[in-house]
Amino acid sequence: MKSVWRRIPGLLLLLAVITLGPSSVQAHPHVWITASSQLIYAPDGSLSGVRHAWTFDDTFSTYALQGIETKTKGVYSREELAALAQTNVESLKEFGFFTFAKADGKKEKFLEPVDYFLEYKDTALTLHFTLPLKSPVKPKELALEVFDPSFFIDFKFEDKDAVKLIGAPAGCQMQMQRPSDGTANAQKFSEQSFLTGDNSNYGAMFANKITVQCP
């Protein structure tokens, strides 16, 4: 009898693997964001924050605009979109604004966003917002990643002028890795890790990684 009991957890595990394992990792994005970002430097040469401009795909833009009353049909002023922008930044907080910064390998925290607003142009909404760093940093190497770990949102940076350094000290070099570069991240993801069901940081392989090296 004992042996039966001892095997129950194993059975549960096997069943769990069948039903959850291979299934849970195959999420696909429902929202597409085309991003451009600015890294804002203070006069003393330290990084003070990140300014994002995120343009949503037209399906999501239409969804988000549902039920918003405007004076002129199809035209949305910044004021008319203010409440939605407020909702956006409040909800994004839960996901850490999908922005992850590391200064010389140490994780940095962001404060609440400032100067946020929405813009409607060519059937798409663009959310502008600035994330101030909790404490400005002056690292030799700064790494900034923008991605959704659960890959509900697919972030793609603009083809041109995706990232700008504003007021950075002379000699700072910026590099960007896009997920489609076939970077190391994407290659790490094999069929094996898919079978083990470890999808805790599944979206990471779709991350956009910005690196800034300063002398």
Added chain:
Amino acid sequence: MRPPTFARSLVICAATIVLLLFLEGALNVVMAQNPFGAPRPSGGELQVGGIVGWLLAKQSEFYREMSSTLRAAKSDGSAVWTLFAISFAYGIFHAAGPGHGKAVISAYLVANQETARRGIVLSFASALMQSLVAVVIVAICAWLLNASAKTMCGTEKVVEIASYALIAAFGARLVWTKGGGFMRALQTPSPSLALAAHHHDHGPAHDYHDHGSHVHDEHCGHSHAPEPVELAGPGGWQRGLSAILAVGVRPCSGAILILVFALAQGLFWAGIAATFVMGIGTAITVATIAVIAVSAKDLARRLSAGREGRGAIFMRGVEFAAAGLVLLFGAGLLFGYVAAERVTCF
């Protein structure tokens, strides 16, 4: 013939389950290689390894094409047919994705003595229910009340929590019943198990009309085997209905996004039709997986049959484990331990 040992039957069953795991993987491979006669794309645009990446890329592609086709249908009515074709394909692919639906249905089928046919019916009913819920939410919130996305999302969240609670409750009920069956199987001395199987149990398990105890004689060639009609009797459909409700009540976020988009384009009807076509596609995938799960259990049952008490104990154990899984799954979703497709709220 020397009766195989319990340990051996365990090995066989473990092998069956592992086989099942690979079958699902193989299914994905087959689908990936030849979904509709389309050739596999050659490297290049593939970012993520192999089948998974390809599945993902396809899903995204179909999903995005749904909205662009809807837009095209505004001026060109024939684009609606393309929309339906894409929605169908998306449904098939999407169900291979993160769906609690197929997990709960498969586990439920394994926990009960369910037939493959019922598995198929349950899969279709729950997928269509899911489509219906999405349509009803958008029709009431967006079309009738012109509510904002925030309100709609709030509604979606409430429905989602209710759905998870339903799954957990459903799982708890299964555990209660199957736990009873398992305990009885454990307590019954092996030689008399065949006799025990003949009497009807009037405990809590009776609600479920627990046919589990009939399995033994069914496969030992005793004359009291239940008729197929009895297996899917009226009580059976009632409990099937709770499975459909638990799984089908939570709508797919993608469907809601598409429906709102269709509404804004003045093509709400096309969006509704596309949602149901998508549901049929989803049902096909879920039904396929459900049939595999039922067949695997049948195989395990056949292998363990004629093994006196131990085989029965093992099968009751499998059922109990599957019931426990439904409960764990529901609780996991409810408390956020199991990641589900996120509701769009921002």
